[in-house]
Amino acid sequence: xxxxxxxxxxxxxxxxxxxxxxxxxxxxxxxxxxxxxxxxxxxxxxxxxxxxxxxxxxxxxxxxxxxxxxxxxxxxxxxxxxxxxxxxxxxxxxxxxxxxxxxxxxxxxxxxxxxxxxxxxxxxxxxxxxxxxxxxxxx
Amino acid sequence: xxxxxxxxxxxxxxxxxxxxxxxxxxxxxxxxxxxxxxxxxxxxxxxxxxxxxxxxxxxxxxxxxxxxxxxxxxxxxxxxxxxxxxxxxxxxxxxxxxxxxxxxxxxxxxxxxxxxxxxxxxxxxxxxxxxxxxxxxxxxxxxxxxxxx
Numbered sequence: 001x002x003x004x005x006x007x008x009x010x011x012x013x014x015x016x017x018x019x020x021x022x023x024x025x026x027x028x029x030x031x032x033x034x035x036x037x038x039x040x041x042x043x044x045x046x047x048x049x050x051x052x053x054x055x056x057x058x059x060x061x062x063x064x065x066x067x068x069x070x071x072x073x074x075x076x077x078x079x080x081x082x083x084x085x086x087x088x089x090x091x092x093x094x095x096x097x098x099x100x101x102x103x104x105x106x107x108x109x110x111x112x113x114x115x116x117x118x119x120x121x122x123x124x125x126x127x128x129x130x131x132x133x134x135x136x137x138x139x
Numbered sequence: 140x141x142x143x144x145x146x147x148x149x150x151x152x153x154x155x156x157x158x159x160x161x162x163x164x165x166x167x168x169x170x171x172x173x174x175x176x177x178x179x180x181x182x183x184x185x186x187x188x189x190x191x192x193x194x195x196x197x198x199x200x201x202x203x204x205x206x207x208x209x210x211x212x213x214x215x216x217x218x219x220x221x222x223x224x225x226x227x228x229x230x231x232x233x234x235x236x237x238x239x240x241x242x243x244x245x246x247x248x249x250x251x252x253x254x255x256x257x258x259x260x261x262x263x264x265x266x267x268x269x270x271x272x273x274x275x276x277x278x279x280x281x282x283x284x285x286x287x288x
Contacts, residue, residue, distance in 0.1 A: 037260065039246070040242060040243040043223075043226060044268075047230065048235065051278075052272060052276070064226075067223065071216070075143070075212065076144050093172070094172045094173070098172065
């Protein structure tokens with residue numbers, strides 16, 4: 001049974017790769033579709049996707065509100081992938097943080113892995129301002 | 140741009156304060172993680188706010204250039220907002236099956252698209268919504284305020 005599944009996966013990947021290679025010249029034409037044709041259709045499909053999650057119109061309005069947030073962030077030069085990562089990983093981080101706190105209590109912050117993660121986080125936040133200041137001082 | 144950034148940061152700060160006030164009512168274990176996130180975000184937003192307010196105004200030439208670009212972007216933003224507002228209104232009033240094809244039809248016609256695409260795309264969208272989502276996936280489609288019993 002296991003080998004049948006593995007075999008099917010291997011075969012599916014090979015067939016998929018062959019189809020992709022053969023159809024690539026045709027599929028590439030999708031990128032040449034003008035934005036004025038794609039935009040309204042995409043907005044509708046995205047709205048349907050948002051609606052069908054809970055069958056609620058509020059989700060569509062939320063999707064539109066997030067569109068404005070994304071646009072504003074883009075205009076002001078804020079990282080949208082960063083925001084999205086935080087949004088997706090926030091729930092997981094909270095859950096596992098709760099589990100860790102329940103298991104180790106406050107000592108959880110003093111475990112080697114926690115200290116390393118805290119150090120990486122602090123240095124990644126502090127790196128850019130410090131590097132900019134050092135660069136200015138050199139100039 | 141600088142003023143817009145300050146407004147955005149103030150809004151963000153207001154949202155964080157609101158989140159803080161909501162979270163403080165939670166049980167001690169439940170509020171711990173959100174409070175860490177809110178407080179660290181608050182510190183970063185405050186730092187950014189101070190940085191943005193300390194930046195000196197750009198030179199007159201740069202200001203003029205920025206103003207022109209800002210006006211252009213503002214116009215684009217208004218246009219996009221108007222289209223999205225129309226989209227929301229059409230769905231709210233007419234429902235998905237009629238509102239969406241109507242939106243596509245209006246959009247394509249306003250941008251001077253040929254009749255062929257102006258007909259094909261709304262019909263395709265109607266088929267996707269009505270048959271794909273409504274019949275095959277059995278999604279209870281919103282029928283619109285005008286058609287509600």
